[in-house]
Amino acid sequence: MRLVGKKAFVTGGRQGIGRGIVDTFIAEGAEVVTCGRGAAPDGIQAGWLALDVSDTDAVANAAGKLGAVDIVVNNAGVQVEKTVVDSTDADWNLVMGANAKGVFNVCRALIPQMREGGSIINIGSISGSVADPSMALYNASKAFVHGLTRSIAVDHGPGLRCNAICPGWIETGMLDAGFDLADDPAAAKGDALARHAVRRFGTAADIASMAVWLASDEASFATGQLFTVDGGMTAASPLNPGLF
Template identity: 80%
Template sequence: MRLAGKCAFVTGGRQGIGRGIVNAFLSEGATVTTCGRGPRPGGLPEDVVWHELNVSDPAAVNIIAEATDILVNNAGVQVEKTVVDTTDADWELVMGVNARGVFNCCRAFVPLMPKGGSIINIGSISGNVADPSMALYNASKAFVHGLTRSIAVDHGPDIRCNAICPGWIETGMLDAGFDLADDPAKAKQDALARHAVRRFGKPDDIAAMAVWLASNEAAFATGQLFVIDGGMTAASPLYPGLF
């Protein structure tokens, strides 16, 4: 029960990584509030508070902001386009949620967080290395990484702030990426060969890191980007698994 007595707010807790973090925090004894754009999802434990919230709206975020020990900025969207194909509406959607949404929540929650608070931003390996046809998504995650460092520097020692940078995790976003390939099945097989652990990640893999970062065990960790990608970005293009 590493999070016993702590209150957590997790954005984007409807499904995928966010839902995995909500469940993991509950199992470690935290009181959890989460949110999403639509109505309360089915199957969410009754003791979890749900807010219908668009994190890109600063006024809406300010209304629900409250004193909390742990803030997880997980809400995110993805558009599979190059720069030249990207529309203004795409910009408003992706940068609004992935970049401004994280900024809005940090700005609203930081003044309310008690000493010893922990902010965990969900970045991506796409903020470090560019995925093809993901121009805005890549850029939005790079923003999250930079903001993470700034918050750690500006608001330490009272608040720690770190980012988790997932690799390819089994969610709807992963499937959408493979759908861009001429042969999605072959692309998936090739991708698996690039992982040292020979599998894609699961939401629970990211949730486990979130629990550690939220706990007192991570008291000396701040301003860091923790890559959780099964060893994919550790390998050179000549990685033996491809041959």
């Protein structure tokens, strides 16, 4: 129960990593409010706000409803599988609106009302450091999140901390969509598994565990950092370890 007495706001808590963080925070004793587009999903125990984080005015209104918070997790995001040449203005508005502007909007609105010792946790990605093919806008949006994380830590400490979790390949719909781009999705998946030192893909629970630590007082000396959680994939050389 490391988060007893703390109030958390988690964006994009409907499913996947966001839902995993919401449920784990509640289990750790936090009061949690989450958001997403549309009505609350069935079974969610957290407070719910219907919110598009790319809408600046809507985020400001939501901040007024939330009041003081201790923890902010910027998880809401979308993915479009296209190269730069194939990407449209609509793709730009969708991906950069949610993944970049959305994080900026939430941080700008909530930093002034975060309690002393608060923690912001941005969900970045290994894709912000090493480019996944045919995901140009997604890669760029996560690089933005990494840079913003460092800036917030430098500009707004010591009253709050800001870190990013950079997941690797996590078992969500986004992962399946990435493999679907391959000529042979099954072969691509097998090759990807061989590149993981732990020989499995990650789960939402893996990311939630790191989020709990960063949200807790145990991480009081950690700020401005990018924590990669990828099962050892980016630690390896480009050689496929499954062939040796």
